[in-house]
Amino acid sequence: MTMPMDLQHASEDFERFLVDARDFSGLATRNQVYTMVQAVLQVFRRRLDVKEAITFANVLPPILRAIFVADWDIDEPRQPFGGRWIMTKEVQALRADHNFAPDTAIKDVARALRRHIDEGALDRTLTLLPEGASEFWYVKP
Template sequence: MPIPLDLQHATEQFDRFLADARDTAGLGTRNQAYTMVEGVLAVFRRRLSVEEAIRFAGVLPPVLRAIFVADWDPAEPRRPFADRAALTAEVQDLRRHHNFAPASAIADVAAALRRNMDEDTLDRVLAALPEGAADYWKA
């Protein structure tokens, strides 16, 4: 069996996504965009059970899937979804002194994600996740 195309082109796909997220958020560098994306994914992951997180990770593009599960402590207590301002503050807490995520970070990453993967697949998995999951990924 040949290597799946999404794995063969994972780096290029991630580069396009990261540039899209950077530009959407009005950030200046890929490093700033990476920290924002990492924060958005980690904040979402904290609101899912292990099974739910695996289901969500399974539809992400390969590099985003890896970022989503990196440094994961499955024993960390599950957090409830909160209002957008509280969730954004949590995103901005990741590497606080080097984090340039704007107040629109979650929506910016959601918009870039939706432009860089199949939206129907994303929406289908979000519909099976806890209340608040679909709202989190609204662009």
């Protein structure tokens, strides 16, 4: 069997995703964007159980999937979906001294993500997750 295309081009696809996330957020460097993306994924993950998280991870491109599950403490207490402002502050708290995520971080990452995955598959998957999951990744058309 040949290697799946998404694995063959994972690095290039991830770089394109980072460029979009950078452009949407107005951040200046790859490192700043990476921290923002990692934080957004972790904040979302904290609101899912393991089965739900794996369901979500399966729609992500390979490198984002790896970031989503990396360093996961599955015993960490599950958090409820709350207001966007509360979750944004949580995003900004990851490595706070080196985190430049704007107040629009969740929306910016959602916009970039939707450009780089099958939106239909994402939206179908989000309906299987707890209330608040779809709103987290919602981007106004």
